[in-house]
Amino acid sequence: MPQRCTRGFTLVELLVVISIIGVLIGLLLPAVQAAREAARRMRCGNNLKQMGLALQNYHAAHGLFPAGYLSYATSTGNVPAEILIDSETWDAAPGWGWGAQILPYLEQGSVALAIDQAEPIWTPEFAQVITSHLEVYLCPSASGDRRPFTLLDEPGNPRLIAGREIVVGRSHYVASHGQESCWGECGASRRGEIFTNIYNSTTMSIDIDGDVSRVADGPFYRNSRTRMRDITDGTSNTIFLGEHSSALSDKTWVGVVPGAFIHPIFFSPENGPDAAATLTLVHAGPSGGELDITGFPIIHAVNFPTFHVGQMFSEHPGGGQIGLGDGSVRFLSEDINLMLFAELSSIAEGELIEEF
Numbered sequence: 001m002p003q004r005c006t007r008g009f010t011l012v013e014l015l016v017v018i019s020i021i022g023v024l025i026g027l028l029l030p031a032v033q034a035a036r037e038a039a040r041r042m043r044c045g046n047n048l049k050q051m052g053l054a055l056q057n058y059h060a061a062h063g064l065f066p067a068g069y070l071s072y073a074t075s076t077g078n079v080p081a082e083i084l085i086d087s088e089t090w091d092a093a094p095g096w097g098w099g100a101q102i103l104p105y106l107e108q109g110s111v112a113l114a115i116d117q118a119e120p121i122w123t124p125e126f127a128q129v130i131t132s133h134l135e136v137y138l139c140p141s142a143s144g145d146r147r148p149f150t151l152l153d154e155p156g157n158p159r160l161i162a163g164r165e166i167v168v169g170r171s172h173y174v175a176s177h178g179q180e181s182c183w184g185e186c187g188a189s190r191r192g193e194i195f196t197n198i199y200n201s202t203t204m205s206i207d208i209d210g211d212v213s214r215v216a217d218g219p220f221y222r223n224s225r226t227r228m229r230d231i232t233d234g235t236s237n238t239i240f241l242g243e244h245s246s247a248l249s250d251k252t253w254v255g256v257v258p259g260a261f262i263h264p265i266f267f268s269p270e271n272g273p274d275a276a277a278t279l280t281l282v283h284a285g286p287s288g289g290e291l292d293i294t295g296f297p298i299i300h301a302v303n304f305p306t307f308h309v310g311q312m313f314s315e316h317p318g319g320g321q322i323g324l325g326d327g328s329v330r331f332l333s334e335d336i337n338l339m340l341f342a343e344l345s346s347i348a349e350g351e352l353i354e355e356f
Contacts, residue, residue, distance in 0.1 A: 039140075044141060048321055049328075052324070052326075052328070065219060067223050068098055069255045069256040069277070070094050071095065075211065077210070084258055085258055087188060088184060088275075091256055094119055095258070099137060100255055108134060108136075111134070122166050124164070130168050130169060137173055139315075141314070142243075143245070145246050168254040168257075171252050174281060175219070175240065175281055176219060176283070178221075178345050179195065179218070179283060179345050179349075181287040181290065182221060183274055184275040187210065192205070193205050194287075198297075218346060219240055230348060233351065237353040238344065239325075248307060248309065250262060250279075255279070256277055256280060257279070262310075270307065284301070285342065292306070299338040302341075318334060319333040344356065
């Protein structure tokens, strides 16, 4: 019987097949990555949508939106002996932020019941609950840390209260303070500078006396009591919430602890540590006295290369998502007109908002 010869692959044919498979994988991989990012972006937008609805429900129940964070009110810097206060910023107990105040409206009633917002964040009985990992406050696209983090002081050491470190749960979302910021300068300095016209950069010095409402022109700030009727620019034209990835700096849903500082994970010529209010809040600029290295006022939209700890920062390609005052969610390009971004950040400046 004649023998049959079985022919195999030559080395050249095998290499051709491997090359073809490699090309196919190279073509498919970006599509797979894009599909995954689209799913992550959708989940992130859903988180913001839930927070927006929670804010609406909070307003329906209380007649106003939650404060950016709660602090003992003082116009002199003097407080009762049992109240912890930062002598520079006048941030004081109890410190609970907007994210903690809306917990009952995010189906987080068990976490809300475990804290008492009349007591300070750093009360030892709350040490466990304030480290809670809440998925609604975490963006799937954020590459930074998702775990609780220890609060730091200005030099970068743990912020100790009664000898204890304060560890808080993380958030990738922040609330808008408006164009102006009132962090470290809204305490002992007593006076501040605000922009009276963002188009010609005119400014005015005002007496603050601990009242942040004299500076802030956005919906959330220390002891804010913003109501629907205050948003004369229109809720659909006003940014309430936005993203801030932990790849840039740490944020928390818990609130503000006096004496804490936020440090950038990476540095730029324009960024550095900032006061505790930036644990929960950001602003758009321009802010009185905040100038770039050339002397011009800074407006930092989403992902703007100042990389301030007090600005919005997202890892979605091309921009980031925001929650508007009407509860809707929009994606803003990082190339958005800077003046438009500033206009969207204030609640009652009377600017004419173009389509965005």
